Amino acid sequence: MSFARLVQLHLLQGRWAAHRRAPPLRTDRKSYAAGEQSRGLDRAVGAFRAVTGDEGVSVGDAVREQHGRDESVHSCRPPDVVVWPRSVEEVSALARICHHHRLPIIPFGTGTGLEGGVGALKGGVCFDLRKMDRVLDLHAEDFDVTVEPGVTRTALNSHLRDSGLWFPVDPGADASLCGMAATSASGTNAVRYGTMRENVLNLEVVLADGTVFHTAGRGRRPRKTSAGYNLTNLFVGSEGTLGILTKATLRLYGIPEAMVSAVCSFPSVQAAVDSTVQILQCGIPIARIEFLDDVMIDACNRYSRLSYPTSPTLFLEFHGSERSLEEQVSMAEELAGANGGSDFSWARDAETRGKLWKARHDAWYAALALRPGCKAYSTDVCVPLSRLPQIIVETKADLIKNKLTGPIAGHVGDGNFHCLMVLDPDDPAEVQRVHEFTNRLARRALALDGTCTGEHGVGLGKRALLREEVGPQAMEVMEALKASLDPKNLMNPGKVL
């Protein structure tokens, strides 16, 4: 069931306004599984306390409610209990207790996901991993570091400040790095540095039965390996449905000597995308290349008091040495100019770059400001580059025809773009129109050889689309893998598959 359908059901049941109020423990049968699971839970909570101490377990309504939602519009589905392990040994001990009592396990990073991945559909135990927040084993010469699951992207980069290194994957939110691994996150820098798939070298994983293992072997961190099955990349993107990620070893990069940012307007979507393809084809090692459509730029102008031309726009960033940047920038300007690009703005120092990119960074809030009081939902299709103009043009026509607000921002170098759907949750007709629109958009992407999710994951809302995307045989393979590693279906049940 998609998010919009869930929203709609809640509306129909008159529960939308109440969705922030978590049901009390033990009495509400919706969130508190009946029968065996319920009795198991009573016994389990005591056992949890023996592992983590009293302060590591909570059954309080407010706490459970905080852990039942992410940043999406999916309704809150609070777990029955929240635990805060402090070490992998505690995670393993807690998992064994859950396994014994057949309680669902939902890993929780920062709650910044966008597809409802942390909702406790079948009740169970939320593992909040934020107390495990140490940066371990920085090997600057080897460009790698190992982090515990509570370490966020910005916390890691603060830690690295004096090392000359950074971790470039940037989904926008200050997500935990293990959470980013779990959803195969990426963001604006992926065109140059890759996604989490390319940047995780090793993971420590706790399976549903408490087994602890390392996907590439304990402590291993070669830059490449052909040793056995690629377990690392099976767990990257598994969205908590195969195991709990308790450590990640990540690739790091040298901080570029210099950066240059640029903004450029185009007469059409086609012209902006043609420029992108040509920039990539020329081998210009562009670090970011972001597309904003005319509606998005207009929203940003209003929200951030800017005055960019209201037309399809590219935001670019170049990383490199001073000299190499000169060449990159002049080549990119030439290519963009040949495609009708105009109104270039360039920025070199950090402050001016920050101002230039402000429009892009504030896009989410600018979209929300278009309709105060509304909520936002981000679509996430990704298609081959050459298909971008067609899908964006068709999608904009679809939005207009159906009277929907959905400014477009995209990681155009990867073919990935988002419609930031701004909707009134109290208008069931609009909710339904958004639901139908997002499905049409996903199917448009599938028809153009693309995917329904480039970086947000499947979570709750895209399970039916996933099946359409990969086909029944691939789904059977995924289900077989899931059953082999989690035969009791305890790991984040109801997600992905």
Add this chain to the structure above:
Amino acid sequence: MSFARLVQLHLLQGRWAAHRRAPPLRTDRKSYAAGEQSRGLDRAVGAFRAVTGDEGVSVGDAVREQHGRDESVHSCRPPDVVVWPRSVEEVSALARICHHHRLPIIPFGTGTGLEGGVGALKGGVCFDLRKMDRVLDLHAEDFDVTVEPGVTRTALNSHLRDSGLWFPVDPGADASLCGMAATSASGTNAVRYGTMRENVLNLEVVLADGTVFHTAGRGRRPRKTSAGYNLTNLFVGSEGTLGILTKATLRLYGIPEAMVSAVCSFPSVQAAVDSTVQILQCGIPIARIEFLDDVMIDACNRYSRLSYPTSPTLFLEFHGSERSLEEQVSMAEELAGANGGSDFSWARDAETRGKLWKARHDAWYAALALRPGCKAYSTDVCVPLSRLPQIIVETKADLIKNKLTGPIAGHVGDGNFHCLMVLDPDDPAEVQRVHEFTNRLARRALALDGTCTGEHGVGLGKRALLREEVGPQAMEVMEALKASLDPKNLMNPGKVL
């Protein structure tokens, strides 16, 4: 059992000289499984002929023998029958027959593997995929192409010649691209362009029971995706033990505007590795950075009539625009010089670059020429960059102490290096010394956070080392995945696990 142990057993049994003579079909119980499998085979061969026609099936001794070995020193283990399917439908039909009769299935690309991956340990059916050799669906604007499993690396690059694109992964041999995917191959360009893991977008796979599916969904080719489990990277590196790869969709790259090659000598291994780390740390987008030790350079000088100083040497290659190359080259030269690098040679045009790199390209033959009549086996450890000087120094001391010939060539930017062990297969004491040396080397790599195989795969000889490397829990996970996708253990049995 490692390759050397196998060699030794053959020696002890007096069979080494006879290993090229394949046993005749039906009479030799070593290669021709007894009982049910034997009776099943009789019936299966007729069914195979109904699928592929008579010309698509062979039980001839010479043909079986050709398909029972790769380029390693592992002894020949011929399959019972070889089939040549012409389409995925035929592959599926043949697999269903094998599945029905419980016959092992061994996929065969070009036979250029280095770890005995194609040996039919339990007899069975070799699927030679070379008749499926079409390049399909080139999307130049999207930088992707789909190939059938018989397409080799150089065949693809010939096909791409006029498109301005190329596929850069280069393991040396002219391997099939699906074979390269199956072993997670890489080679000299990986430091810039990644390995097969980073460059396969989608795979068509036939499972042991004949099920056909696409790891990312049929026809899908977005540059990134978060849709469900990463099946693509589960099959990349699975060495034929999970399914047969019948199509691969690959990432392509723009052919660089210009290339520059260079050679530089160093006073020590440490100085060469320090230069490498600094070049990477400065963000110089080096395309290749290859290390040859003094013994290897000496062998190359003799074999290729060159006169490089007999000291640790780096071979470098830079790809980019004319202007960016100038800067890359001057920065690299400065860094190398600061570490005592000397005797620089630079080359820009294709012919001079070819001459300069000849020493590196001929390394395997140069090593063999050190001891005419001997065979070669290549080790394949990979460690974090900072550990390279230690492991190379210790390994060179080990070679000298044990009177072994093993010149070293390495993809130093990835921390991956090979000892090209030249050994006399008729000297059981030397075979034993090589066996013990390769195990010591692998364990040295493991002690330094590395892997026993950076790019050749596990195959036959490294199964025990894989277990040491990843630990018993990760092995259990791999075994569970294998059992879930191939419950009858028909896919390339006896490899990897």
